[in-house]
Amino acid sequence: MTAAAAPSELPDTSSEVPTRPNRKALMIKTVLCVVGAVVLIQMPLLMDRSTTQRLTQVLAIAVAVLGLNLLTGFNGQISVGHSAFMGIGAYATAIMMARHESPFILTMMVAMVVAFAVGVVVGLPALRIRGVYLALVTLALAAMFPQLVVRFSGLTGGSTGITLEDTQQVTTPQPVNDLFKSLTGSRLLDNQYRYYLALVVAVVCFVLVRNLVKSRVGRALIAIRDNETPAEVLGVNVGAYKVATFGVSAMLAAIGGSLFVMNADQAVPSEFGIQVSIELLTAVVVGGVATFVGPAVGALALVYVSDLFPKEHPEYAPVLFGLTLIVLMIISPGGIVGLAKQGWARLVRSRSA
């Protein structure tokens, strides 16, 4: 399943390159996809568990960023409140798993439904409130979420949060373990299982979003982003689309939150504050706005950015991160994917020449 799905996620690095498709480019793409899929699948088997855990974290964040990218990148609505939707997903999962021993997938579905509903409600003002004002309404949501968690500490565990006990955590189901053992001869460790679970969820989300954006609906979203009035004239129900996009986007963020808790075994309010909203937005742009690979690249950058800076003076790491962001925006407002596209275009041109 992952092997089949992964390739369709990758080729888009090049989808907007203004060169005619040629055989060589197609071949490079196919090779890249196959390599990518193999790498994604082999990763946890080759790496130690802290790396596996970080990669699972990347997948969780990538899904949330994917959601924000759908809203901001494709539909033009800036949200600084997605940490709250991620938090809703996280807490739905944490509460259900810790208090009711619910299976993870069920908690994720509940998270999706709740977040979609909240997303629609939050999206409603978008019918009337635009631009910067809407962004700031979502900021309010982000500011309030951790406070609400603390306010209802009976349910949420307050500021200490909820930590899953060993017995409540997501572990490799026996049949899966048996199957894996018969195939490879070794046990599938819990963190490896979690990685694959996150990978499957992420790939499904990416594929669905990609199909959505490539469809008639997606064209409507983009039309609304580029200019609402003509879109309306063309018969697009702008309001319904905007609100629904908000809901779907919130839902994806909540899935990210669920995966986050599955990986961290813990939900703490401080990990779903404004700062996280800002990080998600950063990941959208750093990866590449309105691209399909962008969210994954952005999430990867977010999780691994601290490794890029010298360890001797960790107190200066955020300074360097900030400056890096600025320099990236000066070099390539299209983010890392934008940068890669430029390189790719050059490569294809030189190869096919």
Next chain:
Amino acid sequence: MKSRRGLTRLLAVGLVGALAAVGCANKQDTGGSSGGGGTGGTAAGGGSAFAVGTDKCNDPAKATAALSGNEIKFGSSFPQSGVLAAFADIYKGWDASFKAQNASGGLNGKQLVAITKDDGYQPEKTKTNVQEMIDKDNVFALMGVVGTPNNLAIRGSLNKDCVPDLFAATGSQLMGNPGKYPWVIGSLPSYATEGAVFASYLKQNKPNAKVGILRQNDDFGEGYLDAFKQGIEGTGITIVGTETYEATVTDVASQVTKLNGTGADTLLLAVTTLTCPNAIKSVAEKQGWNPLVYVSATCASKTLMGLAGDSGKGVITGIYLKQPADPQWANDPAMQKYKSTLAAAGITDQKEVDNTIIAFGYTIGDLLIQTLQKSPNLSRQAVMQTAYNLKGLTPGLVLPGITVNTSGSSDPYPIEQLQIGSWNGDFFVPQGEMISYEGKTSTLVDQTKGQN
């Protein structure tokens, strides 16, 4: 910044180490005498030792294997960047004690090594850091990991890895649950102990106190409240008002205004960081109101009390460490050793030497070394078991009369004795006797709280 909400809580954790103490008198006290905390020391003595089992471990053999090679590696994760980086100073303290030990031949011929990683106070990051240190760096144990949620984040997987998480830098009462999480032990006097100690003090000195409480709206503030309520049960002491504030805010003027309206003659300020001086100043601004003010021990640093200026004079708190800046201890052997240890580690700046966070780090460093020395062998299981069966240690800069005793689930907290001190503008002057809750803290704590 991600952890703004946790910031003050973290500061709380770290600054407990900033307890300033001056012993002008009362050196005759020992752990046994107390105003109401019961007799200390007995719980720790005798009986069967607490055992740390290895049957839940992924690799039990690894947990019981004696350490080979010529070094003992300790890993630690704490915030090293941003606003919270002040707590990196804890590490400076225990690392200095490591260096001194290494200079004198190490421990059983092995050199002590510290490996640290920055987690920015994000529990998720702490977890990854810790796994990395266990898997890649092959650390023997964890030491001085900072933060309540951060230690909660790792304790579950440590049950399977069976790697000790020693003397976690948090005063959360949640750290004392060895029945379920035997691989984690805290280090600071818990907030609950402090709340109970203040109740004891009032019973003796102000039996009809009308108490107003200002507390941070989280488990830190709650720890004080619950224990204090228990402590005043059946006494003439009444709580006339309780106000809360959010950890993200330092200005509590309106809460203080409300407490002023309740007619309280005593205030329990379960606050931390910048809220300490601000609350103290707000109280002083109210004309005609001069309540007895107790601040959290996390406020007891020269930096924070200094910010309160003259308003801070007469404010009391619970203390347990000798303050390096205090001339009282100039000739004290423990203090001299502290100063020479820091100097040997290259820490000579007076501000750093006087920094009570470093003094706290030094004290838990010494506590760790003594624990290792007491351990029958250097296996993870043996060391962890030793940590939960400590008897009569007086590590680092603890005040005379304080001894570290632990005894598994019945007494999981290393330090449970405090003395009330009154701020004179430079340091806290001890008042009365050492108040001991030795072996009693676990009775103040509802371990099911916050544990789902």
Next chain:
Amino acid sequence: MLWVENLTGGYGPVQVVQGLSFEVAAGEVVVILGANGSGKTTTLRTISGMIHGRGTVTFDGTSLLGKRPDQIVRMGIAHVPQGRGTITDLTVEENLRLGAYVRADREVEEDIEQWCAVFPRLGERRDQPAGSMSGGEQQMLAIARALMSKPKLLLLDEPSLGLAPLVTREVFEKLESINRETGAAVLVVEQNAGLALGISSRGYVLETGQIVAQGSSEELSTDEAVRQAYLGY
């Protein structure tokens, strides 16, 4: 005075103007005729530094290319953009005052009085937000504001756009008298050839970014192609 040779310019990779050459002498009124999309606006915007161009553009012997709009204004070129560009949040008087932004002399107040006299409507509405006025009034204001900088050359981008015929006529009459009285040269781009040729001495015809005809205004008025394309008879 203004010398344009082989000018190429446009937005991004699209070159709207492709190798234009023309000139405007001091005190002269010159018209550039062209249909929508022929490159008229791009030409003016390139001259006033709003977009980058290549080729040669000199004003009194100094090259304009690469200079910022505000620097070009200081050299004596005022540009009344298409759609008038009045600053709608400011009052009429503030618009005029801002028009004198580049001047350092003390006669700004007198000039404001003068232009309010020339355009009596502006005088009546001095303290009203410019956005509250009619299209014709805003066009007058835009011209007056441009003149407040005491330009040697006035660039006008389709002053007739969106105005009623009577109002348009009034605008052109004012332009003619301004040219006469201040001696400022005027370069106007227009679709309304009749009025524009009426006040100009020379003209150019622009199609898809290139000059396809030029001559005196009389010659152009009688040119068959021009008549069919721009005069409608």
Next chain:
Amino acid sequence: MMVTALLAEEVSALTNFLQYTFLGLQKGAVYATIALALVIIFRVSGILNFAQGEMATFSTFITWAIWGDGRVPIWAALALSLVVSFALGASIERLVIRPVSKKAAGNPLPIVIATIGLYLAFSALAPAIWGTDAKRFPTLFGEGSLSLAGASISYQTLGTLAVLAVVVGLLFVLFQKTKIGLAMRGVASNAESASLVGVSVGSVLMLGWALSSAMGCMAGALTANVGLNGALMIAPLIYAFAAATLGGFDSPAGAVVGGLIVGLVAEYSADYLAEVPFTTITFIGEQLRIFPAFLLILVVLLVRPQGLFGKPQVTRV
């Protein structure tokens, strides 16, 4: 007897009300100052400066460093720091914002991210340079307070309100009475037309950032007497965003009114709503102090999407 008791209760309720009002106004004045700084940049360039708060914190550290625990009089230190902050704001526009805007070609997101980059950099810079322990910062107006109907109003509160009045006055003079102020308003309304009459838009934007930065420095100095550390402006910035939204993001007057309203509403709601609506249940209380302020904003925006004082306009972001 009972009457006196009732009367006493009323008096004390009034006293409390006044007390909360003063506290709300003081906080509101700080929010208003930061909101003004946000609005100035937004008006001239359409940019939401997420780094406003952290820049202000950094400026306050500079003030603190110059002050040097009394080595230099605080007002002199502040004056010097205002100049430094002014220059800092101008350089940020020139070195960061302008290149990014040029490249972004109308897309607001890269600029948003650039301001987030600034936010990250400044938030870490001050603690990295000067250490993470809280610093003592003097009150600009001295300790002490006046008594009014039993409530105390501190010199700091009075001074903060006075500073806000002076800032508003100076801005009024700048915008309404000076040529450069006229140019700034021109750029805010129609940058292209302003450039066509000879206004250097770049210089105006630089000036806008410089002014905002200086105002942040002022706001920081008004707040830092609670103790200065890297977290100084995190909460005030959120409230300032709320204030600017409420007032209308393109209206300086709105920022001031919005700031004061948000300050008061946050104060009153925490103190009154905690007990009023449901007898035993604390509903809003301290935890959700920010909630009523944002609820108010939502309601206002639904009625007037452009904020109280804002002009209806096309979408900018």
